[in-house]
Amino acid sequence: MxxxxxxxxxxxxxxxxxxxxxxxxxxxxxxxxxxxxxxxGMGENNTPHNIAVVNLDQGTLNSTGSNVNYGNNLTAELQDQNYPQNNDVKLFNVTTTTDSNAKDLLRTRTVDAELVIPANFSDSVQSLINNTIQSSTGQTSSANVSANKITSTLTISGDTSYLGFGVAQGTLVGFLSQYQQGIVTAITGAQPVQYINTSVQSVAGTTSFxxxxxxxxxxxxxxxxxxxxxxxxxxxxxxxxxxxxxxxxxxxxxxxxxxxxxxxxxxxxxxxxxxxxxxxxxxxxxxxxxxxxxxxxxxxxxxxxxxxxxxxxxxxxxxxxxxxxxxxxxxxxxxxxxxxxxxxxxxxxxxxxxxxxxxxxxxxxxxxxxxxxxxxxxxxxxxxxxxxxxxxxxxxxxxxxxxxxxxxxxxxxxxxx
Incomplete structure (x- = not known):
């Protein structure tokens, strides 16, 4: 030939x-x-953190019997949050996606971190609201509050050796703490009992890069x-x-x-x-x-x-x-x-x-x-x-x-x- x-x-x-x-x-x-x-190592200051949000929240019924999805609410809060010192710059660039695609985005460093909102997130937020109201009005004992307490864990994943992840993860943890604090203080002004937890995980194959x-x-x-x-x-x-x-x-x-x-x-x-x-x-x-x-x-x-x-x-x-x-x-x-x-x-x-x-x-x-x-x-x-x-x-x-x-x-x- x-x-x-x-x-x-x-x-x-x-x-x-x-x-x-x-x-x-x-x-x-x-x-x-x-x-x-x-x-x-390279990092950026006062620029949005690129995060992928995987919302698995199934929603729940609030005190009035209406369906509510606090996972959507949290995602919206993330999208709307600005830098405190610069209200013209968003704190996060949020990409809502699936877990598998989020992992791909992490590996290519298209995003700095992934936030997974669990299926029972709305249940835990509603439990936080209900028990806060009941405790503030004296309608429920501390033992009953503990029995009715539903907790959830938000998972933050990424390359733990990547500076971008370290900064984004720390910012996310602080934001989530403020989010829970905001729910409680809007009701009673009290300090919240921990209903929403965070867990940090390293994506497989991204250690020490x-x-x-x-x-x-x-x-x-x-x-x-x-x-x-x-x-x-x-x-x-x-x-x-x-x-x-x-x-x-x-x-x-x-x-x-x-x-x-x-x-x-x-x-x-x-x-x-x-x-x-x-x-x-x-x-x-x-x-x-x-x-x-x-x-x-x-x-x-x-x-x-x-x-x-x-x-x-x-x-x-x-x-x-x-x-x-x-x-x-x-x-x-x-x-x-x-x-x-x-x-x-x-x-x-x-x-x-x-x-x-x-x-x-x-x-x-x-x-x-x-x-x-x-x-x-x-x-x-x-x-x-x-x-x-x-x-x-x-x-x-x-x-x-x-x-x-x-x-x-x-x-x-x-x-x-």
Whole structure:
């Protein structure tokens, strides 16, 4: 098959171009080292704490016999709370979601903490109100109050080593204490009996992580994205040197040419993941995975490599020479790396289409690659956790490949089929 010949040719050229290979494999290491030495704990002051709220409250009947859900009330209070010293800034950015999705948001540090409101929260609040009223009017003895006391426990979860969680968790505990105090003082002005408790839990796989642990997978994605610049320059150079013309004369199909070139460069992307993982571990990355994690990460890296090479085809379709391709590639790749969150998390920007809500960054395959790599290498997740991101990344990479083949065929191979 002709694509095998193209693959062998590109392998030989790859080995012979030692300077280019050095740049591809080792240049990203310098970025990894810079971020490894430069980044420590980071925090922000007077900015909203991003929290995910999981409201499991079933509601209850109040003293008048009406249904009431204090979990909804607490969520609304969280959303409306401002900083005491700055009434123009919200204390919390609240995302109401499910527990499983909240855990995913925690692992990607989209939110700082998760607050789970238990099913009996309304019962405990109503018990607090009833017993406070009865105690203040002398209608119930302390023994009966104790017998009728219903308590609930609000769970605050997150990465206990993450500074953002530590600040958000402390703020939440203080707010919840004030919330209970506010219920009682609104009735009698008395000090409350403890009906609402809090519990702090660490999310599995997030213990003792640093900012560098969170950033290392982003450096891998950035390195894979850099392939687009290199491959675009090589493809353009083949046009200038006449290699592409000779291949056209041999009736080489566009698919054979481009798919054949895809194979070695995709393997380079997989190699980048392994090399940068080793360097990151040496620099202090707290890797939670296993050999299986490395294999899964290589597969993820290869899929991202396919997307980057497809992007290179698109760039080469419009570049006039290899220098222009390299410059255009850099102009596209660097902003893309930032948009995908390779260097730091970006604020959530949601759009709604046909009734479905998603983040605008989700249209890029490297966004899902980063999420999957971070879950596998930093949190030790398996296929069951990252499968959806890997599949979406693969689909988007395939779409990019089809677009790349189409544009390159039209602009560089004429009417070739």
């Amino acid at each position: 002709k694509f095998i010949s193209i693959a062998v040719k590109d392998f030989k050229e790859l080995v012979r171009d030692r300077r280019g290979l050095f740049f591809i494999l080792l240049f990203p290491i310098f970025f990894m080292m810079i971020f490894g030495f430069a980044f420590g 640093t900012e560098f642990d969170f950033l290392a997978p982003g450096m891998m994605v950035f390195a894979i994205l850099l392939l687009a610049t290199t491959v675009a320059a090589i493809l353009t150079r083949e046009v200038e040197s006449g290699t592409l013309l000779r291949l056209k004369i041999s009736k080489m199909r566009s698919f054979d040419l481009l798919f054949g070139g895809l194979i070695p460069w995709s393997l380079v992307a997989g190699a980048q993941v392994v090399i940068l993982l080793i360097v990151a571990i040496i620099l202090g990355l707290k890797w939670q995975g296993s050999v299986y994690s490395i294999l899964l990460a290589i597969v993820i890296g290869i899929i991202a490599g396919i997307a980057s090479i497809s992007l290179a085809m698109i760039i080469a379709s419009f570049a006039k020479n290899d220098r222009q391709a390299a410059n255009l590639g850099t102009l596209i790749v660097v902003p893309t790396a930032f948009i995908t969150g390779s260097f730091f998390p970006l604020p959530a920007e949601y759009v709604t289409l046909l009734g479905h809500t998603f983040q605008i960054y989700d249209i890029l395959p490297w966004t899902h690659t980063l999420t999957a790599l971070r879950s596998v290498l930093v949190y030790g997740s398996g296929w069951n956790v990252v499968s959806s991101d890997v599949i979406i990344s693969a689909i988007l990479a395939l779409i990019l490949f089809v677009i790349g083949v189409f544009l390159f065929s039209k602009t560089r191979l004429g009417a070739e089929n």
